[in-house]
Amino acid sequence: MLSITDLVKVYPSGEQALGGVNLQIDQPQVVAVIGSSGAGKSTLIRCINRLVEPTSGRVTLNETDVTALSRRALRRARRRMGMIFQEYNLVERLTVMENVLSGRLGYVSFWQAYRRKYPPQDISRAFELLKRVGLDGYHNTRADALSGGQRQRVGIARALMQQPDLLLVDEPTASLDPKTARQIMRLLCELAHEQGTPAVVNIHDVNLAQGFADRIVGLAGGVIAFDGAADELTPAVLSDIYGEEDWSKTIQNPVADRSGGKDRGTLERESAAG
Amino acid sequence: MTREEHARKYPEVWKRFTPRETLVRYAWFIGIIFVAAWSLKRLEIPWFYFLDAHEQAADLVTRMVPPYWEFFADITGPLIETIHIATLGTAITVFVALPIAFISARNTTPNAATWLIGRFILVTSRSVNTVVWGLIFVAIFGPGPMAGIWSIAARSIGFVGKLIAESIEEIDRGTTEAIEATGASRLQVLLIGVIPQVLPVIYGTIVYRWDINIRESTVLGFVGAGGIGIMLYSSINQFAWHEVSVMLIAVFGIVLISELVSATVRKRIT
Amino acid sequence: MSAGVWRPPKLIVNPWARYGLLFLVVVYLVCSLTPGLLPMVSLNIDWTRAGQGLPRAADMFARMFPPDFSRWELLYKGVRESVQMALAASVFGMLLSIPLGLIAARNLVPLPVYLVGRALLGISRTFHEVIIAIFFVKIFGFGPLAGVLTLVVASMSFIGKMLAEDIENMPPGQLEAIKATGASFPKMLLYAVQPQMLPRYLGVSIYRLDANIRHSTVVGIVGAGGVGQVLAASFSRYDYDFSLAILLTIVALVFVGEFFSNWVREKLR
Ligand SMILES: Nc1ncnc2c1ncn2[C@@H]1O[C@H](COP(=O)(O)OP(=O)(O)OP(=O)(O)O)[C@@H](O)[C@H]1O
Numbered sequence A: 001m002l003s004i005t006d007l008v009k010v011y012p013s014g015e016q017a018l019g020g021v022n023l024q025i026d027q028p029q030v031v032a033v034i035g036s037s038g039a040g041k042s043t044l045i046r047c048i049n050r051l052v053e054p055t056s057g058r059v060t061l062n063e064t065d066v067t068a069l070s071r072r073a074l075r076r077a078r079r080r081m082g083m084i085f086q087e088y089n090l091v092e093r094l095t096v097m098e099n100v101l102s103g104r105l106g107y108v109s110f111w112q113a114y115r116r117k118y119p120p121q122d123i124s125r126a127f128e129l130l131k132r133v134g135l136d137g138y139h140n141t142r143a144d145a146l147s148g149g150q151r152q153r154v155g156i157a158r159a160l161m162q163q164p165d166l167l168l169v170d171e172p173t174a175s176l177d178p179k180t181a182r183q184i185m186r187l188l189c190e191l192a193h194e195q196g197t198p199a200v201v202n203i204h205d206v207n208l209a210q211g212f213a214d215r216i217v218g219l220a221g222g223v224i225a226f227d228g229a230a231d232e233l234t235p236a237v238l239s240d241i242y243g244e245e246d247w248s249k250t251i252q253n254p255v256a257d258r259s260g261g262k263d264r265g266t267l268e269r270e271s272a273a274g
Numbered sequence B: 001m002t003r004e005e006h007a008r009k010y011p012e013v014w015k016r017f018t019p020r021e022t023l024v025r026y027a028w029f030i031g032i033i034f035v036a037a038w039s040l041k042r043l044e045i046p047w048f049y050f051l052d053a054h055e056q057a058a059d060l061v062t063r064m065v066p067p068y069w070e071f072f073a074d075i076t077g078p079l080i081e082t083i084h085i086a087t088l089g090t091a092i093t094v095f096v097a098l099p100i101a102f103i104s105a106r107n108t109t110p111n112a113a114t115w116l117i118g119r120f121i122l123v124t125s126r127s128v129n130t131v132v133w134g135l136i137f138v139a140i141f142g143p144g145p146m147a148g149i150w151s152i153a154a155r156s157i158g159f160v161g162k163l164i165a166e167s168i169e170e171i172d173r174g175t176t177e178a179i180e181a182t183g184a185s186r187l188q189v190l191l192i193g194v195i196p197q198v199l200p201v202i203y204g205t206i207v208y209r210w211d212i213n214i215r216e217s218t219v220l221g222f223v224g225a226g227g228i229g230i231m232l233y234s235s236i237n238q239f240a241w242h243e244v245s246v247m248l249i250a251v252f253g254i255v256l257i258s259e260l261v262s263a264t265v266r267k268r269i270t
Numbered sequence C: 001m002s003a004g005v006w007r008p009p010k011l012i013v014n015p016w017a018r019y020g021l022l023f024l025v026v027v028y029l030v031c032s033l034t035p036g037l038l039p040m041v042s043l044n045i046d047w048t049r050a051g052q053g054l055p056r057a058a059d060m061f062a063r064m065f066p067p068d069f070s071r072w073e074l075l076y077k078g079v080r081e082s083v084q085m086a087l088a089a090s091v092f093g094m095l096l097s098i099p100l101g102l103i104a105a106r107n108l109v110p111l112p113v114y115l116v117g118r119a120l121l122g123i124s125r126t127f128h129e130v131i132i133a134i135f136f137v138k139i140f141g142f143g144p145l146a147g148v149l150t151l152v153v154a155s156m157s158f159i160g161k162m163l164a165e166d167i168e169n170m171p172p173g174q175l176e177a178i179k180a181t182g183a184s185f186p187k188m189l190l191y192a193v194q195p196q197m198l199p200r201y202l203g204v205s206i207y208r209l210d211a212n213i214r215h216s217t218v219v220g221i222v223g224a225g226g227v228g229q230v231l232a233a234s235f236s237r238y239d240y241d242f243s244l245a246i247l248l249t250i251v252a253l254v255f256v257g258e259f260f261s262n263w264v265r266e267k268l269r
C-alpha cells in the first residue's frame, strides 16, 4: 500500500529533518509515529503528500510514485490521501457541512463548488459521516462556533469524505483535554479499521499510541529507531527514541487497554459528549 | 446498502442558503450592478475616448522617456519647499490641534458649548480637502508656500485633533481623579494627568500625519500654494513630458523616504 | 533635584539632547522662514504680502456671507456628478482590487508575480490622486471620465493593499488543509481565502466609498469633473458667496457619506 524508501529532507536552512527513512505499510493498520519534538514526524507526513517537497527518496502509494508526479497528477494523488491536523484547520467562517464537503473539492467543478452543488451521494455520505463522528444535526453550524473536540471530529469527517487510500494524521489530540483526546483517538482508529484505510498518526502521548495503534514507529533525529507492535515497547526502546529517562511508569500494561480501541459501544456514548 | 437505502437514511439534498437568503444575496448583487451602471450612464462618459486611449498613453510614455535628468537641478529648490510646507504645516498643527483635542474630548472639555465648538472645528477641518483649503488660503495670502503651509495645517488639525481626542477619551480615569483629589487646577490636571498618558499617541499621530502631508504638499502647487506642484503643473501644461518624468521620480522618492522615516519613528515610540 | 520642588518628568532625559533638539528646531525655523537666508533652502515667503492676510481674509469672509445658493442647478449637477463618480469608481475599484490583492499576497503567488503586485500597489499609492487625475485628464480630456478612472485607481490600490495584507496574515493551516484535499488553486481561493476575507473586504469597500465621495470633490480642481470643478471655477471668478455655498454642500455631503458608511459597517459586524 504505502512504501517509503530512503526518504531524505533537508530544509533550505540546512536542517536535515529526515535522514533516510524506510517504511512499509502493507495492510490497513494504524501506525503511530512517536518521537521527541523536532524528530521529523511532521516532516515525514508532509513529505508523503508533498506539502513539503522531499529532497530525495521515493514515496509510493498503491503503485503510484508520488514523488515523481507532475503538479496536476499530484493534486489527483492528494485526493486519495486524507489529512488531519493538530489545529484542525477548518475554514472558520464556513459551516460544518461546507467544511466536510470541501473533502470532495477535487471531484467537482469550480462552478459546482461555488454554488455548493455537490452530487447527491456526496451529500448523503457527508450526513452519514457527520452522524458517525457524533455531530448529527450540526451541519449548518459555523465551524468557529464549535469546541476543539467537535472541530477535530469535523476534521476527521472532511478527511474521510475524500474516501482516502491513506490517512495522514499530525498530532490529532495535542490540543485537546485527556478525555476528548482518548475519544478522538478511538474514533479515528475505529473509522480507519471500518473503512479499511491505513493511517499514519503522529502522536506525542505514548500511552495513547500504545492503547490504540496497531503498530508503532519511533523516530529519532530523522531516522527510524523502532518499528514494531504496540506491546513491544519497553523502557529500553523508549530510551532509544527519546533518550535516557525512567520510562517504567510510562509503559502501560498492554492487556488492560488494548480492547478499548475496538469497543464500539463506548464510542457511541462518548462521541456525543465531545 | 444500495444508494436508495442510503438516501432514505441520510438526506441527499442540502442547501447552504434558504431561498429567501439566496434571493436577498442576488438582490444585493443586482442592486450594486444597477447602481454602477446607472452612475456610469448618467455621467455620459464619451466611451469613444477609449478607442485611442492606448495610443495616447503610449505616446505619453514615449515622450516621458528618457527623463531629462539635468532638470533635476531646477527642481531641488521646489522639492525642499515641498518638504518645508509639510513640516511647517504639521508644526502649526501641533499647537492648534492639542487645545482643540482637549475641548473636544468629553472628559476634559470645560462645558457642552466648548465641546460643540471643538467638534465643529474638527469636522469642518476634516471635510474640506487640503487642495480645497489651498484654494482658500491662496485667496488670502496670495500664491506661494505661505498658503500651502496653512492649507496643510487647516486639514491636519481635524485629523490629528480627532485621533488625540479619541485617545484622551480612553485614558484611565483613576489617574486624573487622583490628581484632581489633591486640589490641582484644571490646567495642572491636563499637564500632569492627561498629557503623559496620551503622549505616545500624540507623537505617533503627528509623525503619521507628517508623512501624509508630504504626499499632499506635492499637489498643492496645482492651485498655486507652493511646492513642486507648481512646476509639475506648468510642465504638464506645456507638454514638457521629459521634465514631468523627472519630477514624478523625485516625488516618488521623497514620498517613499518620508514613509520610511515615519514608519521607523513610529516603531521606535510605540 | 532640590528638595520640595517637584518637576514633571522630562520627555528627553539627557539635557544636552533636549536643548540641542530645541536649538535645532529654532535654527530650522529661522533658516526656512527667512527669505533669501540660504539659497534653495529658505522659503520664498513674501512677508509683507502675508501680513496683509488677515485683512484679506476678513474681506473674503465678508464677501462669502451670505452663501449664495441661487445657482443651485449648477451646484446640484456638480454634486450629482461627484456622487456618481464615487459610486461607479467604488464598484470597479472593488472588482479590480481582488486580482491585485491576490497577486500581492506572498503566501499565494510565486516571488516574481508578488513583486509585480507590490510594485503596482506601491506606485499607485505614492502618487496623490490629483497627480493621477491630471494624467487621466491629459489622456481622456476634461470631464468625469478622468475623475472616475482616478478614483478607480485609488480604490483599487487601497482595497487591494488591505486584501493582500489580510491574506498574508491568514493562518496557513486552512490553506494547507484545502490544498491537501487535492483542490486546485482557484478552488482553494474559493473555499479557504474568500470566506475568511469577505467581511473585512466589504467593510473596507464601504469605507472606501465614503473616502471616494470626499476625494471626488477634489479631482475636479484639475478638470476631472464633479463639484470640485465648480468650486475651482467659482474661486477663480472671486464668486466667494457661491464658493461658500459649495463648501457647505461639500461638508454636508461628506457628513452624510461618513454617516452612511458607519451605519453600513455597523450592520456588517
Ligand atoms: N519549514 C522549515 N524550515 C526549516 N526547518 C524546518 C522547517 N520545518 C521543520 N524544520 C526543522 O526540521 C526538524 C524536524 O521538524 P518536524 O516539524 O518534522 O518535527 P516534529 O517531530 O514534527 O516535531 P514536533 O513534535 O514538535 O511537532 C526540526 O529540527 C525543525 O526545526
Ligand SMILES: [Mg+2]
Pocket: A041, A042, A043
Ligand atoms: Mg510536528
